Amino acid sequence: xxxxxxxxxxxxxxxxxxxxxxxxxxxxxxxxxxxxxxxxxxxxxxxxxxxxxxxxxxxxxxxxxxxxxxxxxxxxxxxxxxxxxxxxxxxxxxxxxxxxxxxxxxxxxxxxxxxxxxxxxxxxxxxxxxxxxxxxxxxxxxxxxxxxxxxxxxxxxxxxxxxxxxxxxxxxxxxxxxxxxxxxxxxxxxxxxxxxxxxxxxxxxxxxxxxxxxxxxxxxxxxxxxxxxxxxxxxxxxxxxxxxxxxxxxxxxxxxxxxxxxxxxxxxxxxxxxxxxxxxxxxxxxxxxxxxxxxxxxxxxxxxxxxxxxxxxxx
Amino acid sequence: xxxxxxxxxxxxxxxxxxxxxxxxxxxxxxxxxxxxxxxxxxxxxxxxxxxxxxxxxxxxxxxxxxxxxxxxxxxxxxxxxxxxxxxxxxxxxxxxxxxxxxxxxxxxxxxxxxxxxxxxxxxxxxxxxxxxxxxxxxxxxxxxxxxxxxxxxxxxxxxxxxxxxxxxxxxxxxxxxxxxxxxxxxxxxxxxxxxxxxxxxxxxxxxxxxxxxxxxxxxxxxxxxxxxxxxxxxxxxxxxxxxxxxxxxxxxxxxxxxxxxxxxxxxxxxxxxxxxxxxxxxxxxxxxxxxxxxxxxxxx
Numbered sequence: 140x141x142x143x144x145x146x147x148x149x150x151x152x153x154x155x156x157x158x159x160x161x162x163x164x165x166x167x168x169x170x171x172x173x174x175x176x177x178x179x180x181x182x183x184x185x186x187x188x189x190x191x192x193x194x195x196x197x198x199x200x201x202x203x204x205x206x207x208x209x210x211x212x213x214x215x216x217x218x219x220x221x222x223x224x225x226x227x228x229x230x231x232x233x234x235x236x237x238x239x240x241x242x243x244x245x246x247x248x249x250x251x252x253x254x255x256x257x258x259x260x261x262x263x264x265x266x267x268x269x270x271x272x273x274x275x276x277x278x279x280x281x282x283x284x285x286x287x288x289x290x291x292x293x294x295x296x297x298x299x300x301x302x303x304x305x306x307x308x309x310x311x312x313x314x315x316x317x318x319x320x321x322x323x324x325x326x327x328x329x330x331x332x333x334x335x336x337x338x339x340x341x342x343x344x345x346x347x348x349x350x351x352x353x354x355x356x357x358x359x360x361x362x363x364x365x366x367x368x369x370x371x372x373x374x375x376x377x378x379x380x381x382x383x384x385x386x387x388x389x390x391x392x393x394x395x396x397x398x399x400x401x402x403x404x405x406x407x408x409x410x411x412x413x414x415x416x417x418x419x420x421x422x423x424x425x426x427x428x429x430x431x432x433x434x435x436x437x438x439x440x441x442x443x444x445x446x447x448x449x450x451x452x453x454x
Numbered sequence: 455x456x457x458x459x460x461x462x463x464x465x466x467x468x469x470x471x472x473x474x475x476x477x478x479x480x481x482x483x484x485x486x487x488x489x490x491x492x493x494x495x496x497x498x499x500x501x502x503x504x505x506x507x508x509x510x511x512x513x514x515x516x517x518x519x520x521x522x523x524x525x526x527x528x529x530x531x532x533x534x535x536x537x538x539x540x541x542x543x544x545x546x547x548x549x550x551x552x553x554x555x556x557x558x559x560x561x562x563x564x565x566x567x568x569x570x571x572x573x574x575x576x577x578x579x580x581x582x583x584x585x586x587x588x589x590x591x592x593x594x595x596x597x598x599x600x601x602x603x604x605x606x607x608x609x610x611x612x613x614x615x616x617x618x619x620x621x622x623x624x625x626x627x628x629x630x631x632x633x634x635x636x637x638x639x640x641x642x643x644x645x646x647x648x649x650x651x652x653x654x655x656x657x658x659x660x661x662x663x664x665x666x667x668x669x670x671x672x673x674x675x676x677x678x679x680x681x682x683x684x685x686x687x688x689x690x691x692x693x694x695x696x697x698x699x700x701x702x703x704x705x706x707x708x709x710x711x712x713x714x715x716x717x718x719x720x721x722x723x724x725x726x727x728x729x730x731x732x733x734x735x736x737x738x739x740x741x742x743x744x745x746x747x748x749x750x751x752x753x754x
Contacts, residue, residue: 150587150590153587153591154587154590154591154594157588157591158594158595161592161595165603165604165607166603276732276735276736277728279731279735280679280728280729280731280732280735281724281728282683282686282687282690282703282727282728283687284686284703284706285706285720285724285727285728288706288709288720288724289720289721292720384593387593387595387596387597388596390596390598390599391596391597391598391599391687394598394602394691395598395687395690395691398690398691399710409599409602410692410693413602413603413605425602425603428596428599429594429595429596429599432594432596433591433594436594
């Protein structure tokens, strides 16, 4: 197990290094004088040079890269050119919106997908199984933002039960914050569920056809008992992988849903800074997101090792 | 569903015949998805083609006296938007964008992914390791984030969106192609070809490629669909296509500004996206059953 963990850790660090290089080159390599763009038309060359100098933008790219990485390692994500706010402050201020949204979306998706997918697997070939397959097929084709728009049309505009958008902060009213999150979470969760149902269904189908399940039945367990006691642990392996892979998808969905419901989350901050050419802010925020995704994948791999002893020895 | 007997068409020339199937399951209309998918896809392709020759009216020129006409108005059967632009005309041009961007992204990533995947499968352990780990890392970068960064640095537009999709899809293509090619490379006829003195490139082009063509077609279709969804999302966010080009995502963005004023505006482009993506997904699933029985069984 120790070697397995070590190997995964090395991959984790290597991945972060390569990703940081890719992001840096992508953002800086696009060229253009960043300081000139930030200051806009009419800026004097002196002002441009001064800004470039303050933020080290006049240094060679390699120096800038190592400065950035070095600073990140010591916990300094840089500052906004315009407002001089710390990127870490900008990010943490948004997390109270983005994290509850993404996490509840994922949980809701799983809560729907696991029972429905299992049911669909146990009813393959019957009309109800076919209908479920069709519904999830359609669900996969629905863009998450359209789901959001439709839900806000129905529950916000028509019925008036919930706000169609906007944000009440947790500090103002916890109930208000929850109310502003209901429709976004519902949109995200339903779309996640549509994708996940297919995976759950195939994972359960796979397990149902295994010999060990027949053995479990032969020693006297009922079908449900066998599925829960023997099948679940086996089916959990592909599921854990899928959840890991879906994290990137989940973040993409969160980005869009925050826009649909005008939530002041991480992605709206990103969009605004992308438009303003705040390279440091964008670069560091993107890097944080990527580190998060890679870390989740590392956890998934480690969890995999715990759940399945075979994985530890074979890799 | 996909566990049924393969249809008689399941082994066209060049595709390895699958091992015998397990117990036959009850018959659902198994090629229904192929048929429905084909019809829907053909329908949208036709609409996009027609839009080059005929549009009910100019989808970009505002006609204020026609603003917000309801659906069913003669001449504007799905109504008009807040600037009086015909919805049908916009939807038709939107089909063009979706197909161009979706197919463009899928094509480029298919080409790059095939090259990388074949290289990984056929070369030594180090190259394989490098390509495989490399695509693992790229897979961890959320596509939406890549697209945002690209839009920020290159400016938004159809071409940037295609590039973003390519960056986003190539790693997954590489993985799929690599594993499919590995499977073929283990076959006896490859050993035979090598013994016959055939070079690596020849073997790949003459023997491996035709045998993974089925996988490639299926994956192309599915990523075509994913590309349309992503393009719609980016255009909705305002970092994809913008006017005078029209995208269904862009239409939804504009419609949402007026949600409450005229909700039907937010319905039609969404339907178009769902139908087109559903069509391509069904087509992909149907083709998988026909062209790639091995994968079909795994996917079920």
